[in-house]
Amino acid sequence: SQTIHQWPATLVQPVGSPLSLECTVEGTSNPNLYWYRQAAGRGLQLLFYSVGIGQISSEVPQNLSASRPQDRQFILSSKKLLLSDSGFYLCAWEGQAGPQHFGDGTRLSIL
Amino acid sequence: KQEVTQIPAALSVPEGENLVLNCSFTDSAIYNLQWFRQDPGKGLTSLLLIQSSQREQTSGRLNASLDKSSGRSTLYIAASQPGDSATYLCAVSLSNDYKLSFGAGTTVTVRA
Numbered sequence: 001s002q003t004i005h006q007w008p009a010t011l012v013q014p015v016g017s018p019l020s021l022e023c024t025v026e027g028t029s030n031p032n033l034y035w036y037r038q039a040a041g042r043g044l045q046l047l048f049y050s051v052g053i054g055q056i057s058s059e060v061p062q063n064l065s066a067s068r069p070q071d072r073q074f075i076l077s078s079k080k081l082l083l084s085d086s087g088f089y090l091c092a093w094e095g096q097a098g099p100q101h102f103g104d105g106t107r108l109s110i111l
Numbered sequence: 112k113q114e115v116t117q118i119p120a121a122l123s124v125p126e127g128e129n130l131v132l133n134c135s136f137t138d139s140a141i142y143n144l145q146w147f148r149q150d151p152g153k154g155l156t157s158l159l160l161i162q163s164s165q166r167e168q169t170s171g172r173l174n175a176s177l178d179k180s181s182g183r184s185t186l187y188i189a190a191s192q193p194g195d196s197a198t199y200l201c202a203v204s205l206s207n208d209y210k211l212s213f214g215a216g217t218t219v220t221v222r223a
Binding site: 032034042100103104107 | 160209215
């Protein structure tokens with residue numbers, strides 16, 4: 001069966017520090033991969049999606065970037081975090097016919 | 112741009128009552144519609160996926176209907192239980208462009 005792992009579960013970082021969140025998927029090949037952010041009291045916002053290794057599409061201009069170095073690995077990064085980067089970050093994967101399956105999320109707090 | 116609205120934002124019912132959650136979207140040219148459940152501090156769990164050619168999907172006590180022409184979907188949960196307490200999110204995708212547009216969710220509390 002397919003599983004998705006996200007880590008860390010929680011993270012507290014100072015403003016201006018770098019960020020690396022990792023997401024890996026097991027039990028499937030060539031999935032579509034997604035990064036979302038959920039801010040308090042707001043819906044999910046799609047940040048990046050990828051349909052293959054090295055293929056990244058960005059949905060909103062921001063302080064973040066994404067990479068897909070391997071088929072089932074998706075990384076969210078930042079060189080310098082801002083206060084506005086705080087939120088709940090969710091990774092998801094999708095096969096050919098949907099639906100999207102989500103990881104447990106990373107709670108990011110910027111101080 | 113696709114706008115997805117969920118009403119009500121919160122709902123509290125006694126155990127055993129049926130739940131009716133509403134979702135509306137502005138662009139009827141959707142590829143599919145999905146309903147998710149989110150427990151506090153957790154990721155999303157997929158409940159039902161309705162393709163644009165379908166009118167409803169059922170899974171156990173859950174039934175979701177889709178009316179594309181009016182831009183509406185309804186999630187019915189029969190005989191609610193305290194374990195059904197969670198936030199329910201509706202999401203739609205336009206054509207096969209991989210992107211989901213989410214509503215803000217309906218937070219459900221089922222009182223024992």
